[in-house]
Amino acid sequence: MTTTDTAAQSQPFQAEVAELLNLMVHSVYSETDIFLRELISNASDALDKLRYESIAKPELMADGGEPKIRIVPKKEPDTLSVIDNGLGMDRQELIDNLGTIAKSGTKSFLTKLTEAKDGAGLIGQFGVGFYAAFMVADRIVVTSRRAGSAEAWTWSSSGGAGFEIAPASEEDAARVVRGTEIVLHMKKDAAKYLEPYEIERVVGAYSDNIQFPIELVPEDGEPRQINSASALWQRSKSELTPEDYAQAYKQIAGAFDEPAMTLHYRAEGRYSYAVLLFAPSTKPFDLFEPARKGHVKLYVRRVFITNDADLLPSYLRFIRGVIDSEDLPLNLSREMLQNNPQLAQIRKAVTGKVIGELESLGDKDPEAFGRIWDAFGLVIKEGIWEDYERREKLLALSRFTTTKGENRTLKQYVEDLKENQTEIYYLVGDSIERLKSNPKLESAAARGIEVLLLTDPVDAFWTSAPLDFQGKPLKSLSQGDVDFGMIPTTEETKDEPEKPETDEALTIAAIKDALGDKVSDVRASQRLTASASCLVAGGLGPDRALERMLAQQNRGAASKPILEVNLRHPIVAAVAKANAADAADLSLLLLEQAQILDGELPEDPAAFSARLNRLVLRAL
Numbered sequence: 001m002t003t004t005d006t007a008a009q010s011q012p013f014q015a016e017v018a019e020l021l022n023l024m025v026h027s028v029y030s031e032t033d034i035f036l037r038e039l040i041s042n043a044s045d046a047l048d049k050l051r052y053e054s055i056a057k058p059e060l061m062a063d064g065g066e067p068k069i070r071i072v073p074k075k076e077p078d079t080l081s082v083i084d085n086g087l088g089m090d091r092q093e094l095i096d097n098l099g100t101i102a103k104s105g106t107k108s109f110l111t112k113l114t115e116a117k118d119g120a121g122l123i124g125q126f127g128v129g130f131y132a133a134f135m136v137a138d139r140i141v142v143t144s145r146r147a148g149s150a151e152a153w154t155w156s157s158s159g160g161a162g163f164e165i166a167p168a169s170e171e172d173a174a175r176v177v178r179g180t181e182i183v184l185h186m187k188k189d190a191a192k193y194l195e196p197y198e199i200e201r202v203v204g205a206y207s208d209n210i211q212f213p214i215e216l217v218p219e220d221g222e223p224r225q226i227n228s229a230s231a232l233w234q235r236s237k238s239e240l241t242p243e244d245y246a247q248a249y250k251q252i253a254g255a256f257d258e259p260a261m262t263l264h265y266r267a268e269g270r271y272s273y274a275v276l277l278f279a280p281s282t283k284p285f286d287l288f289e290p291a292r293k294g295h296v297k298l299y300v301r302r303v304f305i306t307n308d309a310d311l312l313p314s315y316l317r318f319i320r321g322v323i324d325s326e327d328l329p330l331n332l333s334r335e336m337l338q339n340n341p342q343l344a345q346i347r348k349a350v351t352g353k354v355i356g357e358l359e360s361l362g363d364k365d366p367e368a369f370g371r372i373w374d375a376f377g378l379v380i381k382e383g384i385w386e387d388y389e390r391r392e393k394l395l396a397l398s399r400f401t402t403t404k405g406e407n408r409t410l411k412q413y414v415e416d417l418k419e420n421q422t423e424i425y426y427l428v429g430d431s432i433e434r435l436k437s438n439p440k441l442e443s444a445a446a447r448g449i450e451v452l453l454l455t456d457p458v459d460a461f462w463t464s465a466p467l468d469f470q471g472k473p474l475k476s477l478s479q480g481d482v483d484f485g486m487i488p489t490t491e492e493t494k495d496e497p498e499k500p501e502t503d504e505a506l507t508i509a510a511i512k513d514a515l516g517d518k519v520s521d522v523r524a525s526q527r528l529t530a531s532a533s534c535l536v537a538g539g540l541g542p543d544r545a546l547e548r549m550l551a552q553q554n555r556g557a558a559s560k561p562i563l564e565v566n567l568r569h570p571i572v573a574a575v576a577k578a579n580a581a582d583a584a585d586l587s588l589l590l591l592e593q594a595q596i597l598d599g600e601l602p603e604d605p606a607a608f609s610a611r612l613n614r615l616v617l618r619a620l
């Protein structure tokens, strides 16, 4: 220990912590109860960690007694202590863990929180953890001793800008043999949490499923255990109520909403393991963090091993819960986590189960499934691209907005195929409204063909994989050739305008000539009935929507599109008859219109408007 280490020191909070504390104190959050849940959950994590570390070093458990959590209310002075004999923290850990927030995305979250009206809802998704205690306490003193260490340290803070760290007094150090004691000096308006029945109520509501005993130590009377301290996932389904599950979900996932799906089973056979998984009903704030980390905890015979075992593919990263194996060794190393064939087997089986459960939820309880899809459909669709093996199953789960309505499945789509229709058509774009008015839909609309309207950014990616559903290929209406020739038009639209008597080849040659290398080709369109022109991608490369996205992110230049023209349209017909200058103006206008309809800007907006004015004036 250096001399600076032994002296008391003041340290500032990380800016994000100071900001968060400020928000907590000015009470964006009215549900103060959760502070106790957060402290108990941290205590339970510390006990889990100790149990895990002591597999390799049993001596860590030597002093300090059986794992448990104690809650000690005292009225003179008003303090509430939450004490665990878990792993504890050394000096640096106290500074790092209780002075900073390590979570990625914290900054953007805080900005959102400050701006949002409904701060409470948001803060629940974030989990403010330890700092929640500042809602009820105006001073917090934490004394901690890391298991096996000769030193104990005391961290203290009254909120505000920073905290102090110092060696624990002899008296405090003697009391904290192993683990952490958190003493809250309660605010006046939070004195109710010093009442034993109030503590029991909160523990019963939020923390009953903590695996370790939680003991209430009242000022008068004997200490008593106030939770059931069993691993809920090990109990049989028949003895559990929906309320039990809802509470377990909140505790395991640190969530505030209700689960939209619960999956609880035990696999027996070559490997035995218990599974308790939940799908939340609301979106957490970090769903789109680049790390795309999962939230399923791995236990081995009731001992917590890691949060980090990638037990589900990342497109199911919204699923929360526990998998508890009977057969894995307790001392799983990082390498073993990555390469263990048994874990790979469990991962595969559980992934299949989750998808199967989502599928049957979609049939049995479309409303609950709808909540999951609305919150996580974007993420599930990543799987269509990533998980080749389960592609068709994930396509079957997906819900689409189409020209026929909302929440359509591909199964419904295929059941409603038109006579001679052999493909599933889709169009990718920025918004449903814009897609609905896209000319590329015209010919499909005239035939009553349903088209999927895809507007999520991820849609441009998964659709670039070769896909089919029930033997029907998925096909973009803005790419390659479409052939609706065999599909009859519906009655009302049978009388399309007659084709004008112009030479097709001549018209196309004239437009090609005028556009030069601005496009890769000019073709007669099968897609259009009313509009004059549209742009499509060649048959082999990426779809136009994906190209546009990649180009916006400077990841590759967009390749030249094909201009399709409607030979029935009077402007197109006029090209062949016009003089060279007018033909050039008209042809460029056909290209520029098509760009605008795709949500792009014409290459040279000034030239475009000059051209338009020229032609309009001529007609006047």
Ligand SMILES: Nc1ncnc2c1ncn2[C@@H]1O[C@H](COP(=O)(O)OP(=O)(O)OP(=O)(O)O)[C@@H](O)[C@H]1O
Residues within 6 Å of the ligand: 038, 042, 043, 046, 084, 086, 087, 088, 089, 097, 098, 126, 127, 128, 129, 130, 131, 179, 180, 254
């Ligand atoms: N009782 C404790 N024993 C040991 N370490 C603790 C204890 N309480 C907190 N910590 C440490 O402090 C860190 C920060 O705790 P905090 O509650 O703020 O966030 P968290 O638990 O990591 O996240 P969240 O609350 O969102 O799950 C914890 O990750 C843990 O390392």
